[in-house]
Amino acid sequence: MTPAATLIRGGTAVVGEEVSRKDILIEGEQIIAIGDPGELSAGGRGEAGISTNLEVIDAEDLLVLPGGVDTHVHFNDVFMGTVSVHDYYTGTRAAAFGGVTSIIDFSNQVPGGSLAKTLDDKHEEAAGKAIVDWGVHPVITEPTEETLAEIPHVVEAGAPTIKCYMTYREDGLLIEDRDLERIAAGLTAAGGMLMLHAEDNDMIEANVPRLVAEGKLAAIYHARSKPAEVETEAIRRIVGMAERTGGRFFVVHLASAAGLDLITEARARGVDVNTETCTHYLVFTDKVLERDDGIKWICSPPLRDAAIQEKLWEGVVDGRIPMVTSDDAAYSWEAKLYGKDRFDKCPNGIPGIEPRFQILYSEGVAKGRISLSRFVEIVASEPARLFGMAPRKGSLAVGADADIVLFDPEARWTMGQETLHMAADWSGYEGIDITGKIMRVFSRGEMIIDGPECVAAEGRGRYIHCALPVAGGAGG
Numbered sequence: 001m002t003p004a005a006t007l008i009r010g011g012t013a014v015v016g017e018e019v020s021r022k023d024i025l026i027e028g029e030q031i032i033a034i035g036d037p038g039e040l041s042a043g044g045r046g047e048a049g050i051s052t053n054l055e056v057i058d059a060e061d062l063l064v065l066p067g068g069v070d071t072h073v074h075f076n077d078v079f080m081g082t083v084s085v086h087d088y089y090t091g092t093r094a095a096a097f098g099g100v101t102s103i104i105d106f107s108n109q110v111p112g113g114s115l116a117k118t119l120d121d122k123h124e125e126a127a128g129k130a131i132v133d134w135g136v137h138p139v140i141t142e143p144t145e146e147t148l149a150e151i152p153h154v155v156e157a158g159a160p161t162i163k164c165y166m167t168y169r170e171d172g173l174l175i176e177d178r179d180l181e182r183i184a185a186g187l188t189a190a191g192g193m194l195m196l197h198a199e200d201n202d203m204i205e206a207n208v209p210r211l212v213a214e215g216k217l218a219a220i221y222h223a224r225s226k227p228a229e230v231e232t233e234a235i236r237r238i239v240g241m242a243e244r245t246g247g248r249f250f251v252v253h254l255a256s257a258a259g260l261d262l263i264t265e266a267r268a269r270g271v272d273v274n275t276e277t278c279t280h281y282l283v284f285t286d287k288v289l290e291r292d293d294g295i296k297w298i299c300s301p302p303l304r305d306a307a308i309q310e311k312l313w314e315g316v317v318d319g320r321i322p323m324v325t326s327d328d329a330a331y332s333w334e335a336k337l338y339g340k341d342r343f344d345k346c347p348n349g350i351p352g353i354e355p356r357f358q359i360l361y362s363e364g365v366a367k368g369r370i371s372l373s374r375f376v377e378i379v380a381s382e383p384a385r386l387f388g389m390a391p392r393k394g395s396l397a398v399g400a401d402a403d404i405v406l407f408d409p410e411a412r413w414t415m416g417q418e419t420l421h422m423a424a425d426w427s428g429y430e431g432i433d434i435t436g437k438i439m440r441v442f443s444r445g446e447m448i449i450d451g452p453e454c455v456a457a458e459g460r461g462r463y464i465h466c467a468l469p470v471a472g473g474a475g476g
């Protein structure tokens, strides 16, 4: 049973930029007070008092962090002849184990289907299953007049971030630039943002058949078919579209250093284009694609070399890349094996919703690359802000949802299939030494992860109605 009130006492909390010892009082679903140690002890909360039904949780030696926000996941995703194995139960359960209390999932417009259906489909998939709170990015696949006319309605319904793909013609996802500009215009008028998968389709459609004809079929050739220039060229076009339309654009899963430069320069000119990178680009390089099991790491854009990885870390450190998501796309090993002898047949994606939080702490904070408060920004507060969930989500603040992670910064463990809880029957994050461990997770005041146990009821997760901040991200 959820106690009427919970006091998390004695932990080191990240509240905004400040890292200090704080007590945090939760009542119902919200944080109702944050005080110095002892200040909120039973009976000491002043006139309002504390409910007699108070549970006190000792967080001495632990970090108290806002729950992670992952705005880039693919649940029940039909793609490349298969469907991702994370549904709203297994996906959000893995999220919870990984300290993630809010997700936004992509919902592809099905041929002949309306844009409203992209939301209805996810409400149906989440019902009785979701453990953490969830939102939707509709994906436009058919930019008809009818579809465009629906844009204001999905924005109004809390899904103001629509995604399109600049490639994957064979999967029915490719949208031409002229249509992207029409979509952007509609979104701008409605207060939305256009997210783009940035890869130049013409270059890919020239490269893949050439490599296949040359018998270059192994996993590494997936990366060779989509070098960083493929991404950079698409980003160049996006910047042009953003400039021409005055709309708000977001480049998903950035893995190009030159692309980051283009985005940075555009933002300096006041163009409203922003970006993210993903966990895997920060921890793996294209070297792993040369292994016998290299198909595990086939994803798009592909993993890059160490020099580009270093540039991406620099962007994460200095804020030019404001946030990091997982791009969780979990396909079964049987499906990944479609690519065993043909890189272009392998479903693109890596299961990553659970590793993200702990990997980024371990590789980022524990290794001295980023501060603890920057860590909180990249995994929680920036995704919440840029995708319209703040101030309810993404930070420890009075009045915010009590989405909280209790984290042991000293614990050491080894990440892999045995220690993770994702639904795929394999892991790309095998044998990685980790510093720092999630001990407990609260979602809207309710404990959902207690040590090794998930104690959440299926279906407790709620739809997140997102509304973007009015001022653009540019310059911020």
Ligand SMILES: [Zn+2]
Pocket (backbone or CB within 6 Å): 072, 074, 253, 327, 329
């Ligand atoms: Zn994705």
